Amino acid sequence: MNNLDEIYYVFSLKNHTYIIEVSVQRAIMTDWTSSMELAGSDPEWKSTLCEILSQADWSVEITPVVDKLKNGERLTLQDGMILFNHKDLFELGRLATSSKKSRFGDNVFFNSNVHINQTNVCVLSCKFCAFSRTKRSKDAYSLSVEQYLSELEKYASRIDEVHSVGGLHPDWDVEYYCELFSSIKERFPSISIKALTAVEIKHLCKISNLPIEELYSRLIDAGLGSLPGGGAEILNDDIRDKICYGKETSQEYIDIHREAHKAGIPSNCTMLFGTIESLEDRLNHMIQLRNLADETSMFQCFVPYPFLPDSTRLPEAQLSTANETLRTIAISRLMLDNIPHIKAYRMNIGDYLTELALNFGADDVDGTVGRESIMHLAGATSSLDYDKYQLGKLISDAGCIPVIRDTKYENFSPYIIKSPQRPRRLKVINTEG
Numbered sequence: 001m002n003n004l005d006e007i008y009y010v011f012s013l014k015n016h017t018y019i020i021e022v023s024v025q026r027a028i029m030t031d032w033t034s035s036m037e038l039a040g041s042d043p044e045w046k047s048t049l050c051e052i053l054s055q056a057d058w059s060v061e062i063t064p065v066v067d068k069l070k071n072g073e074r075l076t077l078q079d080g081m082i083l084f085n086h087k088d089l090f091e092l093g094r095l096a097t098s099s100k101k102s103r104f105g106d107n108v109f110f111n112s113n114v115h116i117n118q119t120n121v122c123v124l125s126c127k128f129c130a131f132s133r134t135k136r137s138k139d140a141y142s143l144s145v146e147q148y149l150s151e152l153e154k155y156a157s158r159i160d161e162v163h164s165v166g167g168l169h170p171d172w173d174v175e176y177y178c179e180l181f182s183s184i185k186e187r188f189p190s191i192s193i194k195a196l197t198a199v200e201i202k203h204l205c206k207i208s209n210l211p212i213e214e215l216y217s218r219l220i221d222a223g224l225g226s227l228p229g230g231g232a233e234i235l236n237d238d239i240r241d242k243i244c245y246g247k248e249t250s251q252e253y254i255d256i257h258r259e260a261h262k263a264g265i266p267s268n269c270t271m272l273f274g275t276i277e278s279l280e281d282r283l284n285h286m287i288q289l290r291n292l293a294d295e296t297s298m299f300q301c302f303v304p305y306p307f308l309p310d311s312t313r314l315p316e317a318q319l320s321t322a323n324e325t326l327r328t329i330a331i332s333r334l335m336l337d338n339i340p341h342i343k344a345y346r347m348n349i350g351d352y353l354t355e356l357a358l359n360f361g362a363d364d365v366d367g368t369v370g371r372e373s374i375m376h377l378a379g380a381t382s383s384l385d386y387d388k389y390q391l392g393k394l395i396s397d398a399g400c401i402p403v404i405r406d407t408k409y410e411n412f413s414p415y416i417i418k419s420p421q422r423p424r425r426l427k428v429i430n431t432e433g
């Protein structure tokens with residue numbers, strides 16, 4: 001096989017991103033590795049942030065917040081409210097991008113993955129959920145281990161992570177999951193298993209009559225690698241009672257993740273916004289996650305995503321606009337100084353908003369995603385089964401440098417974009433716009 005490729009190489013110089021077309025040897029995996037706590041961040045990012053912020057002018061309204069960031073101080077709920085109410089969205093984006101750049105430069109991370117939802121049968125009926133079914137529903141499904149493996153096999157040669165969450169099945173206990181995970185590992189040993197939301201963990205403890213430490217121990221032995229962090233919704237119990245009655249409480253969400261971290265399982269954490277919460281609720285949510293990250297340093301990534309409406313679910317939802325979604329992503333970056341990655345959840349916000357989010361503090365894009373059901377049943381129209389070229393192009397079109405990562409953000413490899421079929425006219429992008 002010829003190992004020379006016509007490629008576009010993307011680099012930044014003096015606020016411009018240049019794309020040059022050259023023939024080079026195909027990219028080789030590097031030894032660029034990282035600890036879990038840094039997860040690819042520059043260890044000196046706080047002093048770099050101070051330098052970046054000092055070189056720019058900032059409006060009077062946000063100068064007190066900028067000064068805190070320059071001094072390496074943590075933002076409070078009141079600071080977060082100043083940012084939510086700041087009129088200049090693009091200045092907020094510039095501030096969040098400064099923080100992102102101080103950690104990761106222009107790099108933006110993605111991986112090759114697939115989402116397989118093992119069952120849509122669920123004993124709960126959260127108001128925002130378009131996915132769950134009762135056992136008797138005509139379109140209820142529950143994949144046997146063999147059915148699951150056949151589905152995974154379709155994607156296995158081109159992914160390194162399977163993301164698996166589903167309903168709370170009334171009959172499946174820890175045995176199903178141990179058999180599933182060990183069978184995945186046996187047949188596809190290089191695929192990492194990122195699976196189970198906090199409420200699924202709670203349900204499995206209950207149905208299997210196991211303390212959480214033992215449940216985690218058995219799941220780790222079977223092959224579980226990390227938790228995807230879903231199900232946080234908004235960490236406010238009054239709101240949870242209204243939108244997802246019966247789910248784990250806010251404290252249980254935190255405790256379930258704390259126990260996972262103690263057991264050595266890293267996790268993501270999430271936030272569903274645009275239902276009935278206030279802006280203060282969003283900030284309180286971030287602060288609770290930040291407090292746990294202070295204890296464990298094992299949250300890898302924060303994934304904020306808006307509620308996708310239809311005419312039947314949660315008609316009282318206040319629904320996030322594009323402006324508000326970008327603002328929430330930017331503020332997440334600034335509030336969560338101890339969670340390294342902020343994800344633009346392409347499955348939910350779509351490709352166009354994802355590109356913009358990469359200039360509002362996000363540094364990670366949820367992956368090639370061979371298939372996905374939960375967001376698509378809720379109305380998402382994002383493309384599935386992207387190849388690396390398409391994702392790399394999305395990232396470089398946003399003025400950033402695509403980098404492939406593994407599930408645990410420990411190994412990274414710059415992704416060099418091969419020439420597209422048709423030559424592009426645009427060769428230089430002014431990122432200062």
Ligand code: SF4
Pocket residue numbers: 122123124125126129130131132166167168199244247
């Ligand atoms: Fe069940 Fe999860 Fe849907 Fe709630 S969000 S109904 S727990 S599948």
